[in-house]
Amino acid sequence: MINKEKRIDFKKKLFVRFVSYYRDNQHYGFIESNGELQLEKVDSTKLIQIVAACHCEESIKKLPTANKTALKGIIKLLRLKSETASSVTSVRHQSDSSTFVNIWQLQNKGAFIQIPENMLLAEQLQEKQVAIIRNKYFLAMHNNVIYSALKLGVINKPERFANSVGIAFEKTLNVEHDAQLANAFFTGYWFTLVNNLSQLLQPKALNSYKHSISRGVKVLGLTLSGYLLATSGYLFWKNHSLTKELENNKQAINEALFKYEEYQKNTNHLNELNGVFNEHYKKSFIFFIVNKVRAFASIERVSFSGETVLFKGKSGSSIAVLEFINSIPGVIEAKFHQPVRSYQGVEEFVVSFQFNNHDEEVNQSLLSEGGEG
Known part of the structure; x- marks a missing residue:
């Protein structure tokens, strides 16, 4: 609606x-x-x-x-x-x-x-309907053909109008105002x-507009010409201005590019140093753990496989060694890396685990305990 x-x-x-x-x-x-x-x-x-x-x-x-x-x-x-x-x-x-x-x-x-x-x-x-327009003339439509006549003389009533044009008549429509x-x-x-x-x-009606159209076309033409001229001038000035500005800024751009390349080189070098430092930093804490485990076992070899640390050694109770390693702060998922072998009362083992050296409390705990040892 x-x-x-x-x-x-x-x-x-x-x-x-x-x-x-x-x-x-x-x-x-x-x-x-x-x-x-x-x-x-x-x-x-x-x-x-x-x-x-x-x-x-x-x-x-x-x-x-x-x-x-x-x-x-x-x-x-x-x-x-x-x-x-x-x-x-x-x-x-x-x-x-x-x-x-x-x-x-x-x-x-x-x-x-x-x-x-x-x-x-x-x-x-509608069919069989006669309209009276401003009380001046009659109007009707029959078979889609339009009929009309002035209200004058003997044709002064809708019935007479209908009879004069040969159509049926039943009702009227008054349009007075x-x-x-x-x-x-x-x-x-x-x-x-x-x-x-x-x-x-009505194409003929265009003749009365010829002068106005001609004048309008001329004004439009002059306006477009002025616009194109002004636009061309502006674009020429803008191009000259930008070219000059580019020349003035070329040295500054080259210097900026050079500094950016130096920055990238220094950043890459720093990342490499950080990688080396982190690796050695991690391994340094592993030796604190080795020192603690030696109280329970003889450690023959320490090796690394990615993030995993492997201890190979001997002990009277490999289970006690594994439990002790798991109790050390920062140790993650300590387990036997391969089956334990036993002979003459001595057990040979390989324990693998990961170590979280990013926890500051863990690091401080190991360092303080190591200092006391």
């Missing part, structure tokens, strides 16, 4: 902005007041103009063909022969061998798109415009 209301509001804004009405030699625009459209006098036409019936000569022609190609040629010829600046020809009804068309000769020469008032209002009528007329225009303009656009365009 909200989206539908937004679409209606948007279409109404377009209608107010681009559509005008011409009647009694006066241009009218549309304004919105309390949700309803009203007419107001303006000085000139807009892009789309609705032309009142009093400025149109309306006729109905029966063409002896239903062939589309032939119809296009005939309609084009009818428009070219038009004595007025503008005309609208609308195909309304076709049978197997004939076509009915409504033709409006428009006396006004203003807008590029012109819609006859009768054409716009008739699209909203300008507000009704304005809102009826808005209701039907979009459907009429979309379905008849090619016939509503």
